[in-house]
Amino acid sequence: MRKDEQKESGRKKELFLCRKLFMVPQGRMTDKQRTMVAELSKQYKKTGRAFRIVQSLDDFYASTSMVEAQERLDKLCSWIRRCRLKPMKDAALTLRNHSKEILNYFHTRLTNAICEGINAMIQAAKRKARGFHTFEGYAAMIYLVAGKLKLDTPVLF
Template sequence: PAFQKGAAEHLPNAEITFDRFHLMKLVNEAVDDVRNGEVLTQPNLKKTRWLWLKNDCNLKVKQKEKLQALLKDQNLKTAQAYQFRLTFQDIFTIKNRHQGATLLKAWLENARTSDLPPIVKVAYTIMNHWDGVLRWFESQITNGILEGFNSLIQSAKAKARGYRTHKNFINMAYLILGKLDLRLPT
């Protein structure tokens, strides 16, 4: 909301794009919320958080086996939420706006009628930002690079426990992000 408000005030002609990373983050949080709610009645879900949130290619063999065993349980709400996650992720591999919109509408209809409140909430959030979400299919814009820069700067700030002046902090940011080679010639 703060970003949207700032963009509206200072860049009134700008069109906001909601990138795939942040949309997937919303869906992942919903899956984890479903798991957290269900773990009290399903003890086999304890310590399985990352099974549901990682991509299949990043899971180890034992993790894949455990995930497959959990997916066979038709009554697990977490497994249903996970299927919503996988389908949503697949939609964002499409480059065509029209085709993406069609698939996303179908996903939203299924999500809204699911008995999974966190998934329903994500569906309504996406509907409320529909134009910005669809704009991603055209632009493919992401702010992942900026997120990475921010992470490096925050890490440097934490290591130093503060800088004496803003100028020193800015110089450190340039030094870190500039990837300068400061080794002496040999």
């Protein structure tokens, strides 16, 4: 939303320079940052509305039970659908389509963060293995990077 509103407004640089301000969670903002966000939200209504929606998504993930999370997700999706912002409506549809998987987090408290971390290491190994012409070389690089192998050199004396 910020990019779209930035293109529409005459003062493009202001929103561009403040783009990271909208990524700071409300709980970690200083008073000065809160004031700036409030002023920018008044000037750029769509960006301010999208920022408040993202903040409420953080509140959703702070839920303590599955029932509370279900209620918050329903309220959040309802709000997003009524907000008249096309990208946010698409996000609400995605949340609605994947609500079972999202709510499963509140049951198990497990995420796929470990898998994503391992995938990042494998992708790094893929970049490192550019000189290898076979899959065996690529596989060996994956084992070296992600396998946590202990490759101590032997002490000769």
